[in-house]
Amino acid sequence: MSVPEEESELVAKLVARDEAAFNYLVVTYERRVFALVFRMLGRRDEAEDLAQEVFVQVFKAIDQFRGESKLSTWIYRIAVNLCKNRTKYLSRRQLGDQDDVDAMIDRAPLSSAKGVSVGDISRPDELVEGMQLELIVKRAIQQIEPDFREVLILRDVEDLSYEEIASVTGLAAGTVKSRIHRARAQLRALVEKQIGEKIRSGS
Amino acid sequence: MSDDPKKPDEPEGDDEARIRAMVRGAMKGSAKKPAATEGTPAPEADEIAPSADSVDAADEDAPSSESPTSGDPDVLVDDVDLKEALRGALQPPPGSIAPNLLSGVQRRLRVRSRGKFYGDGWSTAESPKTTYLVTSIVMLLLIAVVFLILVPWSSAKLP
Secondary structure, eight states, rough: OOOOOOHHHHHHHHHHOOOHHHHHHHHHHHHHHHHHHHHHHOOOHHHHHHHHHHHHHHHHHGGOOOOSHHHHHHHHHHHHHHHHHHHHHHHHEEEEEEHHHHHHHHOOOOOOHTOOTTTOOOOOHHHHHTTTTTHHHHHHHSSSSSHHHHIIIIIIOOOOOOOOHHHHOOOOOHHHHHHHHHEEEEEEEHHHHHHHHHHHHHH | OOTTTGGHHHHHHHHHHHHHHHHHHHHHHHHHHHOOOOTTOOOOOGGGGOSSSOOGGGGOOOOOOOOHHHHOTEEESSSHHHHHHHHHOOOTTTTTOOHHHHHHHHHHHHTTTSSSSSOOOOHHHHHOOHHHHHHHHHHHHHHHHHHHHHHHHHSSSSO
16 A cells, blocks of 8 residues: 555655654644544543653654555554553553543442333433443443454444554454454443343342 | 243243343434544444354454344344444543643653754744744844944944
């Protein structure tokens, strides 16, 4: 895949350590990088710190960008690798404080689901409100194995192609597809389990 | 009591079916929420998840109508709805983009390069080039004015 001309020019400026070009790069990609990192880590403070570190690494390693993939893919690769390292570090640290997802769940507990029984719910929107489905999914995605979570987010949320995911992760395309498949199965199982438990506990 | 031996089981079966129907409804409701992420396209048919029974990765691209999870009564949440819920769940919180991300990156580079990059105040600002141009012109004008004022005095004899 050939890199677009504009991107080539930008890369050339970055290699020349053009600070204005680097400012442009950060402004252009900061939202996407932060969103990806936040999704991977589930913690805002860590995501902000790591997103900045991603760009520092991009600045340092831009010489190694050969243009074989899109610049965005290359930046994603750096972000994913840093996320992996940070995830390992955080898991080793065994922080006692809760992450943002847990904190959100605590602020908005599933209390409304407590009194909800199967017979009481006549409308799906009531169930949505009562069970706070998105919070269940948020918690479930954090429980998936990191390698699976990574490819699932890249595919289903970031909309990367299989080839791009393979390039970002360094995995074979077949492995990527297999992991996505298994990640979805894991996520579905976790979500269904939690939903079923909440409904049954309320009935 | 009924004579039908299947009767006692019916309420439990109905319960399961109702749960499944409600969860699916909930997932649909959740999926209808507009996505806040920029450039997040709608799910496409070729992105539908594969059969839960299959380990063949090629099946992942099966169309939604052929997705076993979409019509399987044993599956509470089908893949399309799960994907939408996942997208909704993983939206960064509003206003969560750090406003000082650029300045934070510049600060790190300045510190780690020991001032080689972003060492001066000008380069750390996101100022357009016109700022430099205007500043240069103003400074030149100032020098010219000072020169015009001071030069006549310099040639004059002191009293």
